[in-house]
Each structure stands twice: as structure tokens, then as C-alpha cells.
Amino acid sequence: MTAQQFDDYVKTLPEEEQVEFMYPYTVIREDGNGGYEAIRYHVEYEKYITPIVKLLNEVADLTDNESFAKFLRLKAEALTTDNYYDADVAWIDMKDNKFDMVFGPFETYSDGIKGVKAKYEAYVEIIDQKASEDLKKYTSYLSKMEEHLPIPQEYKSDASGLTATFVVVNDIIRKGEGTVGYQAVATNLPNDPEVHATKGTKKTFWKNMLKARFNGIIIPVSNRLIEESQLKYLSDEGFFQFVLMHEICHAIGPRVVKVGPNKGMAANASIGPNYNALEECKADVTGLYQLAYLMDEGVVDKSRREEFYVSFLGSLFRSIRFGLDEAHGKAAAISLSYMLANGGILYDEATNKWSIDFDNFEEGVKNLDGELLILEGNGDNVKVQEFFDQWTKETPALASAMKATEDLPIDVLPVRSIKWE
Template identity: 35%
Template sequence: MESTTKTVSPIDKQLARFKEIEVGGSQYLDRLTAGDREAIPLLVQVGKLLDQIYIRQRWSGNEALHSYIHSQNPRDPKLDLGLQLFKGPWGLNEERFIDSIKERGDDGNIHEKIHIPHHPPPHGNFYPDGIKREEYLDWVAGLEGQDKLNAESYYHVVKRDATTGKLYSVSYSNEYKEFLVPASKLLKQAADLVSDESLAKFLKSRAEAFITNEYTESDVDWLRISKESALDVTCGPYENYTDKMLNVRTAYEFFLNARDFDSSAILAKFSSRLQDMEDQMPVDELYKAKGLYPPAIITVNQLYSGGDVAVPMTAAYNLPNDEAPIKIAGSKLVIIKNVQEGKFEKVLRPIAQQVLDSDQLGKVEFEAFFQHVLMHEVAHSLGPHFLVRDKAKKVRTALEEYHAAMEEAKADIAGLYAVGLLLKDGTLSGNPDAESFYITYLASAFRSIRFGITQAHGLGQAMQFEYIKEQGGFSYNTETRKFRVVMDKIEGAVRSLTTRILVLQGDGDKQKVKEFVDKYGVISPEVKEALSTLEDLGVPVDVYPKYRILEDGTI
């Protein structure tokens, strides 16, 4: 009998995991002046240039691959979309969806034109291909002065001399000059058009930073953009996730947002509670920071994004990550409301219907999801950022490749613990209540774990899930094959995990962190079964954007 089994291609498998949402559009532009509107197409061009930088940063063969795929006639729309969403040839779980490119040569034989590794190299394209961490560390150990600072900089790449084989540093301003110079000019032109003076100041100073490679001043200017500015722009090298080898080098990203004034006013009241929340973290005083700057908190609706914005879509970010501007002006939390709403409706609600006991489904609420994401971003500022027994050494440096996942887990669980504090003291009204926060958090855990445990957010969430389940805060019904929150144990489990992670970070003992990650950063059989069911039912993993601002004549 002929088989009816349908083979699903790697790209079809990846694209099936995402649902399109419309992002931006004229409905968000009511508060903009004519000058603001004129600046938008210039800023979008900046985003596209930073997108080209990130394609180069992602992997050394990425530019050649993009060029090859886009040059095909006819073009494959699925591969085009895959490269657009993932910024490279690897999708969720670092699965390769494009094989190495082979062509027949003049000699009649098949030759490999572009070799695509099965998994993205941990060093991205910030270091020479094939480099090992030990070689890099040995090189840095032998450097002094400015050479050493450059070698450990957020804003320099490491190259290898083709003749001598020696390593050396190159500033981002030189490495990406062909993109940064035109981006700088566009930012200056936009600065002359926007209505808000503080936004114009940031655009000008960021334009200079693209040329000088000095980012502290413009980061401070970004932090001080007025909350009255109807436009909000984030552009520059920020996140370290692409550098999986050392979690140091930063990737360029771009967000063009319209301010949501009503939601921003509601959320701003939490910013004054940062130090109070830090003081109430369930750890010894050694692990608590003093003199914390309350983060600026704004809510926006995204109009356009580029650069390091591969799916899953960013729903919030707390920047900068560079400690220098943070010491001067704190950090800023940006909550992207329209993306949050898309994720909740297209992904989280369908997941909850499949994985939760039916009697808890009614407690899955958007406001609980929305406010926990807010607290997640606030919680990145909580806890130790330097080792408690070596104040000169960063937690990031001590934990190296484990830092990203531990930091995401910290932000999740400390944020959830902080929600409990705010509910008890009345800062949060009680609607949604604690039960809704915990149950929505459980449903959201499956959303994050589906990204895969090779990704920082997914691994961080897997660790939380297994730890809380071990503590009895989550339970699994073997008959219904559904999960539930155990309300009389969840609060204690959240407190215990918050303590555990903050202490691990503050102590900076990499071996103990590794043991924790190895034990809890796994996917249990019952979770695997639930994830498989979600796949079989076609429940999307996340969403991807259709930018209305590019299509409805707004620009």
C-alpha cells in the first residue's frame, strides 16, 4: 500500500510555529507632529541598516547566505521569510532549516559553495571562526592597558591576523563603518525633524557614537528622553545573547515605537518601589544592592524593528546592559503593549487551554501576563550584579555562558516574588489576584520552554518549572494529563527559588551554577508530551510582525 505520510520540510516546520500579527499603523500616530511623521521613514532606514549589521554579527557566512537566497530566480518566499524571522539559517532549538549550499562547478563536480554549520557557532561573528574560549582568555591575560580594555569591550570584535595568526581587536565603528556612517547621517536628519528636544538630543549623540564607538553619553541621553515624547527610538548595540561563548559582545538592534501615554502613567507608579523590593528579597543583606536607581518605565506600541530582533518577538526590554551609563542614570524599561497583546491572544491562551486543568483556565488573564512581564524587566535590576566577595568582578563575567539563562530565570522568579509583595501591601489592587498571576505564569512557562532550552529564556524557564514542581508548587494529573498550580505550596516554592538563584549569582561559583543548570534545566517526560501535543495541534510558539507602517501608506 502506498504510504500517505506527508514529509514536512525543515522550513515548513519552523514557519508553522509562528503566527503573524499586525504591528503598528496609523492608529498609533495621533499624537505625532508633522515633523515626527517626516522622521519616521528616515528612522526606518536606520533600522534596516542595523539589520544588515546584525546579519553580519550573527555568523560569518550569513551575509553570503542571505545574498544567495535573495538572488535566486524564482525566489523561495518561505526561505525569504525564514531568514527574515530568524536572521540566519537556524530556527527554534537551533535547528538548521537550510542545508549547506552546493553547486556544480566548471569541472562538472558538485562543490560546497556555502557551508552552514548544523548549529550556530557560539562565538557568532564576534571572534574568529573556530576560536576556543581558552585561546581568547589566554590572549586577554597577556594584554595591558587600552589593549586589554578593547579586548574585553562590549563594542569591539576580535580578529585573527591572516599572516601571523595573532588575535587583535577592531572597534565596531570600523568593523561596521559601511552601515554606521549612513545610519549616523540619517539619525542627524531625523533629529532635525522630531518635535521633542530630548529625543533629538539622543538621536544626535547616538549618531556621534556610531562614529566614535563611545556609547556611554548617548546611552545616558536615551535614558533621559522625556516621557512626553510621542516617539521613542532605541537603536544601538545592546544585548549579549548572540555571543554565547562569553556573553560579552553586543548586537545591534532597533525599535521605533509610539508612546502609549495611558498605560505608561499606570505603570510608572511601580518604578519608585525598586529599592523597597530589593530590600525585601529573601536573601542575606550581602546579596542586596543599595542606592538603586528606579528604572524609567514606559509603555509603547511598536511601529518597526530591526537588527537583533529575531523571533520570538521581544515584548519588553530593560536597557542599557552596560554598567557605565547605569551608574549615571539607571536603566529604562520599555513595555511593548501591542506585541504583548498579540502573544497573549495568539499563543498563550491556546496553550493554556491544552495544558491546564479546566477549573484553573478562568484565571488566565492578560493583565496578569502583562504585569508579570513588567516585573520581569524591573527584576533585571534586582539582586547582585557584582560578586558579594569580590565587588570588582561582575556576575556576568564569573558565570560566562551560564549567565544569560540564570539572569532570565532570576528576572522571572524574582519578578513573580515581587508581585506577591506588591499584592500584599496594596500597591497592586488585587485584580488580577495572586491566583491569576501564578496560574498565568504556569501557562506562560510552556510558551517559553517551547523556544527550546538552547535559548536563554527557554532554559531559564525550564529550570524554574522543574524546581517549582520539585517543591510541590506545580502538580501533574496523570489521568487528565494536565497541570495545575498548587496554591498552598506555590508561594513557598517561588520564595525558595528566588533565594537560590540570587545566592548562586552573588557567589559567582560557576561550578555550583553548572550543577544547578544540569539538574533543573531539563524537560521532563510529561512536559515533553504536553509540548508534543501543542505541536500536533498546531498551536503557535510565538508571533511575527507584519509592519503596517510600511504597507498602509503611513510613510
């Protein structure tokens, strides 16, 4: 089924059925009568969900942390209804527990038709309490960062009163969608626009995965591709700061269409599968734009400006090697190609080395950020596709970069063992 075939069929349905077909937690199947039906996940996957619900409730009975127990019970209930709002809010509000879990159907990267169907994933984590506490200072700047966006007022959202929980963890196991392809080092969840608008999000940072990716992937790739005089600025702290700002800025900017015929519709539903790459690029670039703002405000040490920007460049080369059909790879290609053409990034064809143009980088970031945010706020997939067609081509410079690193690993793949077995 193509996206157009899906849209044409859905238009023939009553409104309540249209909602079910676009719901993140339904499977679309042939109904045996020449049409299709939407089946809720909890019905389709009942034989898997039933034992999971039992175990979640058992763990809730064992813990002495009330907020963790509340989350577990609400998550168990949500798995049987596919209504996750209360469980998501309880997860964001969870406090003072040694452990955390990212658990349930969240990410929609694998939906190549409409980009709305979520896949189940699970992470079990040990919280680094001190590192998590150190990130709380960013919460008070969410509204200021929203207001600081380089777009007209009509495209901005109201971020006042929202919660941003920061959790630094070491994950001890990941399953489901969390093990497929790209290995996440951080996330900003839930993705539900209603939770974003009324409550906020939780930003999780997997410290052990961040370290593994920087040492195992970013350093070797950067040594091949970044101009030698700038390699001194590459650092794990610079990489972490970029990832931190990326996750913060998933929660900033339009989550619903602000202007045009689809005004009020969720941006991901309006744009379709292209939304994932657009949102990843927006989070990258908005993160850099807001990082400059926070350095100017004295929240972040501005003496490390070069470190942050070169570490971002190294991260782009890591991402683009996932390929131009993958959301993070496509997002990286946009940033590289746009700022190479419009200012901010330099390429030396003779040496096949890349570098940051520090004099023009922040202006290039601002210009690209404005374009990305407007595309999301308009929710027009035709315009998004035109933008992608312009900036995601495999140019000779990108092809040379890929050729120079083709013998290096694409990503880390965790191997875990249970020590007591």
C-alpha cells in the same frame, strides 16, 4: 574558538588589550600573525554606521522635542565611538515625545563564547502616554524591593536615587537582532552595569506584541496544558503584570559579583554565556516574589493573585517551547522543574495537565529566588552549570508537554506593511 581558548589567549595580553577583547562592542578577528585582534564596531561597520549617523542628526534637526533631539545626537556620536553612556542616560531622561526608539547594540544572547558581545537592534515606537503614566507608581518601590530580596545583605545593591522609566508603546517596525528568533514583548535597557549603578534603566513594553503573543500563543498552549479549573484565571492583564514585574526585576539584585574571587567583576562577564538564562530566570522569579510583596503592600490588587500566578504558568509553557538551548526556554524549564520538585507547581501524569499549587507557590518562589540571586552574586560559572544540569533536563513531564503542543506555533512573527505605498 571555545571559551577556554579565548580565556587562555586573553591572559597573554596586556591589561588594556584584555579590556578591549571583553568590550561589548568589539569584533575579534585573526590578526594574520597567529594571534587575534579586537576591532571596535564603529571601525568594522563604518560603511553602515556613517549613513545612519547622518540620518539620526537630520531627524534631530526636525524634531521640536529637545530631549529627543539630545538623545538622537548623542546616539549618533556614540555609534562613531562605541561609548554609549551619555546616549543611554539621555534616552532614559527623554520626556514628552510621541515617539521612542530602542536603537543600538544591546543584547548579548547570540554570543555563545563569553556572553558579552552585543548585537545591533532597532525598534521605532509610538508611545501610549496614559498607559506609561500609570506605571510610574512602581518607581518609588525600587529600593524597597531591593531591600526585600531573600538574600543576605552582602549580596544586595544600592538602588537609592536610581531612575526607572516606564514606557508603554506600539512598535511600528523592528530590525536587526530584534527580528531574530524570540520576539521581545518588553525589555529593560541598557545592559551596561555602569548605567544601572549610576542612573537606572528604561523599561519598554510593546503593547501590540503583548496582545499578539497572549492571544496567538499563550491561550492555545495553556488550553492544552493547564488544568481546566484554573483556565478561568488566565488573562492578558495577568500576563502583562508578570511581564512588568519581570522587566522591573532585571534591575534588581547583583549586577556585579558580590562575593568570591571575582568580586567587583560584571556578573555576565564572570559567568559567561550561562548568564543570559540565569538572568532571565532570576527576572521571572524575582518578579513573582516582588509581586507578592507589592500585593501585600496594597500597590497591586491582591484579589487577582490567582490570575497573576496562572498567567505566569501559561507564559512558562510559551517560553519553554523555544528549546532548552535558548535563554528564555532554559529559564522556563528551571522554574517548572524546580517548583514541581520543591512546591508551587503540580503535574497530573494521567491527564498531562499542570496547575498552580496556591498554598505552596509563594514559598517555592522565595526558595528558588534565593538560589538564583546567590548564584549571580557569587559569579561562579561552575556552580551555575551544576544548577542548570540539575534543573534543565527534559523530564518525561516536560517531554509530554512539548508533545501535546508540537502542532502549535512557537511564537508570533510580525508582518508589517507601509500603508502609503
